[in-house]
Amino acid sequence: MNAPSTGQTRGRVQVRVEGLARAFNGIPAVREASFTVGAGEIHGLCGHNGAGKSTVVKMLSGQLPPDRGRIVLDGEAVELGSRQAAQRKGVALVDQELSVVPALTVLENMLLGDIDVPFVNHRRRATARARQILDGMGLERISPDQPLSALSIGERQLVEIAKALSQNARLVILDEPTATLSDVESAHVFAAIRRIAATGRAVIFVSHRLSEVLELCDSVTVLRDGRTVGTTPTKDLSVDELIVRMLGEAPGRLAAAERPDADLGHALRIAELRVPGRLADFSLTAPAGRIHALAGQLGSGASDVLRALAGLHPTATGTVVLNDRAVPFRDPVRAARSGVGFVSNDRKSEGLFLGRSVAWNLVATRLPSLGRGGVVRPRREQDAVRSLAELAGLPQPRLGEPVAALSGGNQQKAFVGRCLGRPDVFALLLDEPTRGVDVGGRAAIHRLLREAADAGLVVMIASTELEELLELGDVIITMRDGRVVGRYEGDANGSRLMRDMTHGVEGA
Amino acid sequence: MTTADRTREAAANASGPQPSASPARGRPTPFAIALAVLVPLFVVLAVTTDRFLSLDNARAILASAAFVGITAVGATLVMVAGSAVSLATSQTATVVAMAFLATQQLGLATALLIALACGIALCAVQGAVIGFWGANPIVLTIAAGFAIGGAATWFSGGTPVYPDARGFETLNSTWLGLPIAVYVLLLVTVVAQWTLRRTTAGRQMYLVGENRAAARAAGLPVGRVTVVAWAFFGACTALTGVFLASFNTSATVTLGGTLTLDAIAAVLVGGTAIAGGRGSALQTLGGAVVISVLSDVLLLRGFSTGTQTLVKGVLVLAVVVAVHLRSAGSRR
Numbered sequence: 101m102n103a104p105s106t107g108q109t110r111g112r113v114q115v116r117v118e119g120l121a122r123a124f125n126g127i128p129a130v131r132e133a134s135f136t137v138g139a140g141e142i143h144g145l146c147g148h149n150g151a152g153k154s155t156v157v158k159m160l161s162g163q164l165p166p167d168r169g170r171i172v173l174d175g176e177a178v179e180l181g182s183r184q185a186a187q188r189k190g191v192a193l194v195d196q197e198l199s200v201v202p203a204l205t206v207l208e209n210m211l212l213g214d215i216d217v218p219f220v221n222h223r224r225r226a227t228a229r230a231r232q233i234l235d236g237m238g239l240e241r242i243s244p245d246q247p248l249s250a251l252s253i254g255e256r257q258l259v260e261i262a263k264a265l266s267q268n269a270r271l272v273i274l275d276e277p278t279a280t281l282s283d284v285e286s287a288h289v290f291a292a293i294r295r296i297a298a299t300g301r302a303v304i305f306v307s308h309r310l311s312e313v314l315e316l317c318d319s320v321t322v323l324r325d326g327r328t329v330g331t332t333p334t335k336d337l338s339v340d341e342l343i344v345r346m347l348g349e350a351p352g353r354l355a356a357a358e359r360p361d362a363d364l365g366h367a368l369r370i371a372e373l374r375v376p377g378r379l380a381d382f383s384l385t386a387p388a389g390r391i392h393a394l395a396g397q398l399g400s401g402a403s404d405v406l407r408a409l410a411g412l413h414p415t416a417t418g419t420v421v422l423n424d425r426a427v428p429f430r431d432p433v434r435a436a437r438s439g440v441g442f443v444s445n446d447r448k449s450e451g452l453f454l455g456r457s458v459a460w461n462l463v464a465t466r467l468p469s470l471g472r473g474g475v476v477r478p479r480r481e482q483d484a485v486r487s488l489a490e491l492a493g494l495p496q497p498r499l500g501e502p503v504a505a506l507s508g509g510n511q512q513k514a515f516v517g518r519c520l521g522r523p524d525v526f527a528l529l530l531d532e533p534t535r536g537v538d539v540g541g542r543a544a545i546h547r548l549l550r551e552a553a554d555a556g557l558v559v560m561i562a563s564t565e566l567e568e569l570l571e572l573g574d575v576i577i578t579m580r581d582g583r584v585v586g587r588y589e590g591d592a593n594g595s596r597l598m599r600d601m602t603h604g605v606e607g608a
Numbered sequence: 609m610t611t612a613d614r615t616r617e618a619a620a621n622a623s624g625p626q627p628s629a630s631p632a633r634g635r636p637t638p639f640a641i642a643l644a645v646l647v648p649l650f651v652v653l654a655v656t657t658d659r660f661l662s663l664d665n666a667r668a669i670l671a672s673a674a675f676v677g678i679t680a681v682g683a684t685l686v687m688v689a690g691s692a693v694s695l696a697t698s699q700t701a702t703v704v705a706m707a708f709l710a711t712q713q714l715g716l717a718t719a720l721l722i723a724l725a726c727g728i729a730l731c732a733v734q735g736a737v738i739g740f741w742g743a744n745p746i747v748l749t750i751a752a753g754f755a756i757g758g759a760a761t762w763f764s765g766g767t768p769v770y771p772d773a774r775g776f777e778t779l780n781s782t783w784l785g786l787p788i789a790v791y792v793l794l795l796v797t798v799v800a801q802w803t804l805r806r807t808t809a810g811r812q813m814y815l816v817g818e819n820r821a822a823a824r825a826a827g828l829p830v831g832r833v834t835v836v837a838w839a840f841f842g843a844c845t846a847l848t849g850v851f852l853a854s855f856n857t858s859a860t861v862t863l864g865g866t867l868t869l870d871a872i873a874a875v876l877v878g879g880t881a882i883a884g885g886r887g888s889a890l891q892t893l894g895g896a897v898v899i900s901v902l903s904d905v906l907l908l909r910g911f912s913t914g915t916q917t918l919v920k921g922v923l924v925l926a927v928v929v930a931v932h933l934r935s936a937g938s939r940r
Contacts, residue, residue, distance in 0.1 A: 412825060436827020450825045453818040455885060464815055465826045467808040474808045518826075 113175075114139040114302035115271050120169035121326075122155050129155040131326035133169070137271070137302040142293060144313040144334070145306045147323035148346050148598070149565050153306055156323065157275050160304070161193040162186030173270060192269035194277050200248055200260050206230065207244035210263045233266050236299075237292040254285025261292055272296055273304045278312060279399040283581075290316050308397040310339050310602040324348055343598045347566070366423050368527045368558040370409070373418035378404040380582040382418075386560055386575075388526070391553050393573030394562040395597050401582035402562040403445060406529040409560075410442035411435035422558070423526055436465070439526035441519035445535055445562075451515050454504040458494060459485040461503045461514050466522055492517030493544050509541020516545055520552060527558040534568060546572055564601075566594045650901065657908050665908075667786060669900045674789035675848055675855075677896035679867060680874035681793070681800045682844025684892040688804065689837040690817030690884030691738050691745040693872050696753035697845055698864025700730050703760045704849030705859040709771040716775035720850060727846025728839050730756065735838025739831035753868075760861050768858040779854040789851045793893070796844055800889035809836045817884025873924045874899055879931050886931075899923070 115137040122130045130152040137143040147153045158164040160171060162180035170177045173189055180186040183193070200209045207230045230244040239258060248256060257277055264272055274293065278286040293316065297303050307313050313320055314334050322329040322345040329345050366388035373382040379401040386392045396402030408416035411432035420427040428434040436442075444450040452461050462485050463470060470484055471477040489499055492513045498506065503514055512534065519528055533549065534542045549572060553559040563569050569576055569592075576592045578585040578600035585600040654660045679697060686694060694700075708723040734752050737743045779788055804810035812833045816823045823830050848867065853859050878895030880887025899920060906916045 410825065411827065432824050432827045433829050433831075440827070442825060442827070444822075444825050449819070450821045453815050453822060453885075455818055456814070460811075460815075465828065467811050471808065476806055476808055476811060478806075 112139045113137075114141075114173070115304075116172040117156075117160070118170050118172065120156060120159055120166045120171070122159060122164060122167050128326055130159070130166075130323075132328060133323060133326070134328050135321040135331050137304060139302055140297050140300045141319065142297045142303045142305055142317045144317035144320035145304055145323065146310065146313055146320055146342060146346055150325075151323040151346070152326040153323055154275070155326075157193070157273055157304075157306060160186075160271070161191055161273055187267055187269075190268065190270035192264035192267050192272050194257075194261050194264050194272070194274045200256050200263065202247070202249040202256075204248060205244065206234075206242060206246050206248060206251075206259055206262075209248055209259055210244070210266045212263070230262075230266065233262050237262055237265070237295055238288075239292075252285070254281045254288060257281060257285070257289060258292055261289065261296075265296060269301060271302045271304065273306070275306045276308065276398065277305075278307065278309065279397070281399075286312070308602055310342050314339065314342070322346055339599060339603045340595070343595045343602070347594050347598065366526065366556060366558065368409075368560070369419075369421040370405075371419045371421075373405060373408055373416060373420065375401070375404050375408050375413045375416045375582075378413070378582055379408065379416075382584060384577065386527075386558050388556050388558045389553055390574040391549060391559045391561065391572050393569045393576045394560065394579055395564070395566075395569045395573075395576055395601055396562065396579035397564055397601055399581070400579040400601065402579045403531045404582070405579075406442065406531050406560065406562050407444075409435065409527075409529055410440055412442075437524075439524060441465075441522065441525040441528045443515055443519060443528075443530040443533060445531035447511060447515050447535075452503050452511060455502055457500050458489070458503050458506065458514055459499045462488045462492075462494075462499075462517055465518055469522070469524070488517050488521060491520055492548065507538070507541070509537045509544070512537045512541060512545060513548075516548055520548065525557070527560065528552055530559075530561045532563055533561050534563075534565075542568075566597055569597060570594065653905050654901075657905055660905060660908055663785075665904065669897065669904050670790045670793075671787050672903065673896045673900035674787065674793045675851055676867065676870040676874055676899075677793045677893060678789070678796050678851070679841075679845050679848040680871040680878075680892050680896050681796050681889050682841035683871050683875050684878070684880055684887055684889050685800060685804065685810075685813060685837040686735075686745075686841045687875055687880050687882060688817050688884060688887050689813035689834055690820055691735070691834055691837065692882060692884075693745065693749070693875075694731070694734065694752075694838075694841065695746060695749040695868055696734070696756055697868040697871055698866070699753045699756040699760060700727060700842070700845045700864075701849035701852060701867055702859065702861060702864040703730065703756055703763070704846045705853035705856075705863050706760060706764055706769045708776070708850050708853045709769050709859050712771040712773040712775055715773075716778060719775070723850050724843055724846045727844075727849065728842040731842025731845065732835050732839040735835040735841075736831065738838070739834025757861065764859070764861060766861065768860045770858050776850075776854040776857075779851060792847060792851075793896075796847065797889050797893045800840070800844075803840065804889060809833055813837050814885055817881075817886075819885070870899075873920060876924050876931075877927045879927060881931060882928070895927075 113136050117133060117135050120130055120133040121128065133152065133156050135143070145153055145156065155164065159166045162183045162185050165181070171180065172178070178189050180189060180191065201212065204212070207227055210230050210233070211226060227244050234240070234242055234244065237258065239262065242251065242255060242259070248259060251259065261274070261277065277289055281289065293303055293305065305313065305317055314337060317334050319331055319333045320337065320342065321331040322342070324346060368386045370382060370384045373379060382401070382405050384392065394402035394405055404413065407413055409420060409427070409429050411429055411434065414430050416430060420429045422439055425438060427438045427440060448454065453464060463481060466484070467476060468474070470481045485499060486496070489496055494510060494513055494517065503511055506514065516530065516533065519525055528549070530549070534545050537545065549559055549561070561572060573592070574589070576588040576597065578597055580601060586596070588596070659665055679701070683693065683697070704723045704727045707726045708719050711719040711722050734748060737748055738745050781788060783791065804813065812823070812828055815828060816830050816833050820830065852863055856863060874896040875887070875892050876882065876895070877898055878887065878891035878893070880891060902919060902923065903916050906919060
C-alpha cells in the first residue's frame with residue numbers, strides 16, 4: 101500500500117515543525133502543531149474542517165507568520181516572511197485553486213512567479229529545463245510550448261505541480277490537489293508526487309479524501325481543534341481509525357426532535373439531475389417542512405446540485421418539479437421566478453451587494469413586490485426592511501450602513517434574510533449556510549432555517565461541516581465524486597458521514 | 609486630491625506652464641476636501657472673469673450644457689448598470705439626426721417618434737447583446753460604432769442630408785429666454801433620477817452594476833435591466849441627435865462630432881463610478897454644467913480650444929481618481 105517512495109535518503113529529517121500556533125482576532129486557529137517530515141517522505145496532513153490544516157499550510161508557505169513555534173528546514177530554523185521568501189528557502193506550494201494561466205504556454209506558466217528567472221530569459225535553456233522536469237514527472241506527452249488552454253483540468257494540475265518542482269523545492273506542499281480531478285487524473289498526480297518524493301524531497305499532502313491519503317502517504321499527522329493528535333505510519337491505519345482520530349468523540353445526532361409529517365403536496369422533486377463533469381446523477385424528492393442536507397466536500401457535487409437548481413449550471417440536464425410545476429432550471433431568472441431561492445457559498449463575490457446598505461440588500465430580490473407597476477413605494481419598502489431585519493435578527497440602527505461594515509455573521513443573516521418571508525419562494529437552497537460565521541450567528545441562522553422549514557418551505561443545504569449537517573439535516577445525503585453515497589434519516593452519526601464523504605462509494 | 613486641484617488651478621489661471629504631471633502620492637484625501645477646494649476656486653474664477661456673471665452668460669452655459677447633457681444623463685443609467693460606456697454614441701446620434709431630417713415631410717411629431725424609435729432600437733440591441741450574452745461593452749460598441757457610422761455613410765451617400773420641410777425649427781426656439789433643449793435636459797434628468805431611485809428597474813440597475821455575479825445568482829433579470837438602461841440611453845441619444853439636426857439644419861456623417869467622449873466626461877465628472885453601481889442623474893447634470901462653466905470661463909479668458917480640451921481632460925482625470933480613492937477608502 102505504501103508508496104514506492106521510500107528512497108535511500110529516507111529517514112533524514114528534512115522539515116521539522118515545532119509547536120506552531122496562530123490566532124485570528126484572539127481566536128486560536130492553530131494551538132500547537134508539531135510534526136516532522138523526512139526527506140523522500142510523503143506526509144499526509146488530515147483534519148476535519150476547522151482543525152487548522154489550511155492555517156498550518158499558510159504558515160509553512162510563508163503566507164501567515166506564526167504567533168509561536170518554529171519551522172526548521174534541513175536543521176536550520178527559518179523565518180518565512182512571504183511566499184517569495186518561502187520559495188527562496190525551498191518551499192513550494194501547490195494550492196487548492198489552480199493558479200496557472202490558461203492563455204500562456206506550459207513553459208511560460210512554469211516560469212511565472214519563479215524568483216530565479218533571470219531578467220533576460222534564456223528561452224532555449226528554460227525549455228530544456230522544463231522538458232526535463234516534465235519528463236521527470238512522466239509527462240512526455242505535454243510539450244512546453246503547448247498553450248495551457250489545450251490541456252485538461254487534470255493536466256493543468258500536473259503543470260501546477262511541475263511549476264512547483266521547477267523552483268528547486270526542498271519541501272513541496274500539495275493542498276487538496278485532487279479535489280476536482282477524476283480518478284484517472286488523480287492517478288497521474290499521485291505518480292508525479294511519488295516521483296517527486298523519490299528524488300529526496302519532502303512532500304506534505306493535504307486532502308479530505310482519506311483513502312487517497314492512506315494509499316499515497318508514508319505517514320499521517322492528524323490535527324484536531326488546532327492541535328496535533330499524533331503522527332502514525334499509514335500501514336498501521338485504516339480509514340475508520342483515521343476518522344476516529346480526526347473526530348475524537350464523534351458527534352452524534354444533536355437535534356433528534358420529532359418533526360411533523362412531511363408535506364408531500366409541496367415538494368421539490370429532482371430526477372436524474374446531471375451536470376457534465378461535476379454531477380453524475382442525482383435524484384431526490386424533498387418534501388416541504390423537512391431540511392435536506394447534502395454532505396460532501398469540495399468536488400463532491402453537493403454544491404453543484406444546488407447551483408444547478410438555481411440555474412447557474414446552464415449545461416445541467418434532468419427534470420425538476422416544484423409544487424407540481426416544472427422548474428426551468430437552466431436559467432437563473434426563470435428558476436427564481438418559479439420559486440427557487442438560492443444562497444451561494446460565496447457571499448462576497450456571489451451574494452451580497454457589499455457597497456450597498458443592509459436595507460437595500462434585504463429587499464434586493466423582492467423589489468417587484470414592493471410596489472405597483474414597477475414603481476417602488478418607499479413606505480412599503482421601509483416596512484419590509486424593518487420586519488425582515490427583525491426576523492433575521494439584524495440591529496435596526498445599522499440598516500443604513502453598507503453591508504460590508506457588518507460582521508461575517510450579520511452579513512450572512514442579511515444574505516439568508518433576503519430569501520425569507522417571500523410568498524413567491526417555495527424552495528430555499530443554501531450552499532454552506534454558515535461559512536465564516538461565529539458560533540452565535542450560526543445558531544441564529546440555523547434557527548431561521550428551521551423556522552423556514554416549519555413554515556412550509558422546502559429547505560436544502562449543502563455543507564461540509566459535520567455538526568451543521570447533523571444539527572440541521574432531517575435527511576442527510578452524503579456525496580462524493582458527483583454521486584450519492586448514502587442517505588440517512590435520523591440514524592446518522594459523524595463517523596458514518598465522514599466515511600462516506602471522504603472514502604466514497606467503494607468503501608461504503 | 610490637492611495635487612490635482614493645484615494642477616487644475618495652474619491650468620485654469622494658465623499663468624505658468626501646463627500641469628507638471630505631478631503623480632498622485634497615493635495619499636487618499638477625503639472627497640470633501642476636493643469639493644472644498646473646487647467650489648471656492650470656481651467662485652474666484654467666476655468673479656474675476658469679465659462678463660462671466662451675467663444672465664446672458666448663464667444662458668449660454670446652460671444652452672451649451674444641454675446637447676451633451678441629455679446624452680450624458682442617459683449614459684449614466686448605462687454606467688450605473690455596469691455596462692461601462694458606449695463608444696458608438698456619436699454615430700447613433702448622427703444616424704438619428706439623418707432619419708429625423710429625412711422624414712420631416714411626415715410632420716414634426718412623426719419624425720420625432722421615428723427618431724426616438726431609431727435611437728432606442730439601436731441601443732437596445734447593443735444592450736441585449738451585453739446583458740444577455742455578456743459581451744464586453746467596449747468591444748461591442750466600438751464594432752457597433754463602425755457599423756452604424758458605415759450605415760450612415762451609405763444612407764447619406766456621403767453628402768449632407770437636407771430636410772424637405774422646416775417643421776424642426778420649432779425645436780430651435782426659446783422659451784422664457786432659454787432654448788427648448790435646456791428644458792428637455794431638465795426633464796430628462798428628473799425622469800432618469802426618478803427611474804433610478806424609485807422604480808424596480810432602476811434599483812436593479814444599481815444592484816447589477818454593483819455585483820453582476822451576485823445579481824445573476826439571485827435571479828435578478830440582469831439581461832432585461834441592462835436592456836432597459838440601454839433603451840433609455842438610446843432615447844436620450846436620439847433627443848440629442850434631433851437637437852443637433854435642428855440646430856445645424858442639415859446632417860452630415862460627422863455631425864455627432866465628439867459627443868461620445870463629451871458625454872462620458874460629463875458622467876465621470878459627475879462622480880459616477882465607471883465600474884457601475886454608483887452615481888446619479890443629478891450628479892451627471894452637475895458634471896455637464898461644471899464642464900460647461902469651465903469651457904465658458906476659458907473661452908471668456910481667450911484660451912484656445914486646445915487648452916479647453918486639455919483642462920477638460922485634467923478635470924475628468926482628477927474626478928475619476930477622487931472617486932476611486934473615495935470608494936477604495938470606504939471599502940477598507
